[in-house]
Amino acid sequence: MTVTTIEKLAEHVGQTVTLQGWVHARTSKGKLHFVQLRDGSGLVQCVLFKNNVEAELFDAVSRAGQESSVLLTGLVKAEPRAPGGFEIDVSSGAVFQIAAEGYPITPKEHGIDFLLEHRHLWLRSRRPWAILRIRHTIMMALRNFFDSRGFICVDSPIFTPNACEGTSTLFEVPYFDSTAYLTQSGQLYAEAAALAFGKVYTFGPTFRAEKSKTRRHLTEFWMLEPEMAYAGLDDVMQLAEDMLCHVVDVVLKTRRTELAVLERDLSKLEAIKPPFPRMTYDEACAVLAAHPESKHVAGDDFGAPDETIISNQFDRPVMVHRYPAAIKAFYMKRDPADPTKCLSVDVLGSEGVGEIIGGSQREDDLELLLSRIRHEKLPEDFFQWYLDLRRYGSVPHAGFGLGLERTVAWVCGVEHVREVIPFPRTIYRIHP
RNA sequence: UCCCCGGUAGCUCAAUGGUAGAGCACCCGGCUGUUAACCGGGUUGUUGUAGGUUCGAGCCCUACCCGGGGAGCCA
Numbered sequence: 089m090t091v092t093t094i095e096k097l098a099e100h101v102g103q104t105v106t107l108q109g110w111v112h113a114r115t116s117k118g119k120l121h122f123v124q125l126r127d128g129s130g131l132v133q134c135v136l137f138k139n140n141v142e143a144e145l146f147d148a149v150s151r152a153g154q155e156s157s158v159l160l161t162g163l164v165k166a167e168p169r170a171p172g173g174f175e176i177d178v179s180s181g182a183v184f185q186i187a188a189e190g191y192p193i194t195p196k197e198h199g200i201d202f203l204l205e206h207r208h209l210w211l212r213s214r215r216p217w218a219i220l221r222i223r224h225t226i227m228m229a230l231r232n233f234f235d236s237r238g239f240i241c242v243d244s245p246i247f248t249p250n251a252c253e254g255t256s257t258l259f260e261v262p263y264f265d266s267t268a269y270l271t272q273s274g275q276l277y278a279e280a281a282a283l284a285f286g287k288v289y290t291f292g293p294t295f296r297a298e299k300s301k302t303r304r305h306l307t308e309f310w311m312l313e314p315e316m317a318y319a320g321l322d323d324v325m326q327l328a329e330d331m332l333c334h335v336v337d338v339v340l341k342t343r344r345t346e347l348a349v350l351e352r353d354l355s356k357l358e359a360i361k362p363p364f365p366r367m368t369y370d371e372a373c374a375v376l377a378a379h380p381e382s383k384h385v386a387g388d389d390f391g392a393p394d395e396t397i398i399s400n401q402f403d404r405p406v407m408v409h410r411y412p413a414a415i416k417a418f419y420m421k422r423d424p425a426d427p428t429k430c431l432s433v434d435v436l437g438s439e440g441v442g443e444i445i446g447g448s449q450r451e452d453d454l455e456l457l458l459s460r461i462r463h464e465k466l467p468e469d470f471f472q473w474y475l476d477l478r479r480y481g482s483v484p485h486a487g488f489g490l491g492l493e494r495t496v497a498w499v500c501g502v503e504h505v506r507e508v509i510p511f512p513r514t515i516y517r518i519h520p
Numbered sequence: 521u522c523c524c525c526g527g528u529a530g531c532u533c534a535a536u537g538g539u540a541g542a543g544c545a546c547c548c549g550g551c552u553g554u555u556a557a558c559c560g561g562g563u564u565g566u567u568g569u570a571g572g573u574u575c576g577a578g579c580c581c582u583a584c585c586c587g588g589g590g591a592g593c594c595a
Contacts, residue, residue: 118551194545195556197532201587298593311595443595491595
């Protein structure tokens with residue numbers, strides 16, 4: 089007897105196979121049970137006729153409520169009317185466990201608070217299933233993309249001695265006799281690695297203790313940060329464009345079922361093709377100045393509503409570059425053509441989702457970087473190792489940070505980032 | 521930290537200041553083609569907490585707790 093998974097049923101039409109899973113839903117009609125079986129890879133309807141299976145199994149299934157664990161063996165039949173296109177005509181099987189009464193997540197509607205409180209069970213539902221499988225695919229596509237271009241994955245530490253950028257509020261943790269902080273960015277370490285390996289990326293969790301409470305914020309989220317030696321702002325923008333196009337392409341090619349579960353408008357994804365529009369910060373300011381709903385003041389950073397206005401001008405991500413140096417991080421290199429600007433870029437996702445990537449060319453001159461650190465009143469001692477990178481073989485280098493959850497939410501067309509990470513951590517939620 | 525909204529059965533919600541309800545879930549019975557099945561029957565409450573106003577509070581007032589949406593900041 090072949091044990092297989094639901095997503096591979098197409099290879100087994102006409103054969104008898106065994107599926108191992110859980111009862112997603114069951115309806116019975118007299119001497120007939122319809123079991124919607126979930127096995128993690130998909131969902132398929134299994135039909136049990138009373139006369140075709142042993143009485144013990146038929147009786148057990150009649151008592152098997154939602155989420156009971158069952159093992160069913162039967163003939164795989166093509167069934168165009170069934171979701172997924174297949175149906176199992178069950179001949180034998182076993183009920184491993186009758187789920188306890190009171191499985192909280194019913195087929196009816198639930199509020200977000202209730203669902204998050206039961207996230208450990210909610211993961212089994214269709215929507216999280218689709219989203220988290222796409223998240224996985226996006227992570228794989230990203231890794232494959234960088235791997236195929238000769239990037240080395242270099243992990244950055246999660247315990248850090250200080251603020252990487254000196255801005256965000258960090259989580260403080262006891263570290264033996266002193267204090268450590270959870271990383272808010274692996275970038276400074278990625279720079280060190282780029283000067284060692286040429287092209288690198290870090291990919292891991294990052295932490296921000298800011299009391300943000302919006303659909304775009306988590307206190308723990310994943311960030312991918314590529315960094316390239318002998319590269320500038322234009323290289324970074326090209327890399328970001330190629331990367332996003334590749335990710336969307338892979339998801340469109342391999343996750344149609346999941347996108348259908350999410351009722352994603354595929355035309356919005358199919359529009360994600362190169363080239364992405366590019367505009368300077370000043371050009372973006374002009375767009376906002378001409379927009380009646382914008383309260384943006386030229387020179388300031390863009391607020392969330394401003395980003396929405398800008399990104400809604402296009403059907404694909406837009407790259408806004410050369411922001412005022414004053415509102416950006418100390419390590420960003422000044423634009424030689426206009427020293428009030430820096431060589432930075434923000435990529436705003438389409439459909440008004442806001443910033444998904446922030447990147448820049450880094451300041452490679454020791455004296456200029458040191459003056460920026462002093463001007464920002466950052467702890468100079470902590471940055472000595474970072475300054476070493478400018479002392480010994482400094483080169484032009486550049487990179488960016490991609491917010492994984494924001495990217496997944498954008499691709500999935502999901503409103504809130506808390507749905508695109510398995511166990512979201514927000515200001516008021518650390519459970520389960 | 522600030523602004524707005526909410527908290528009633530396991531869930532989603534209703535209830536003019538006057539006897540706390542419905543649908544679903546769950547349990548029992550029926551049905552060989554269901555798709556959120558259907559039909560019949562049954563179980564379900566410290567109305568977030570503590571005060572106050574009132575003859576009477578789920579409803580009005582005060583404080584607090586919890587959560588949601590947004591701002592700022594950012595990915």
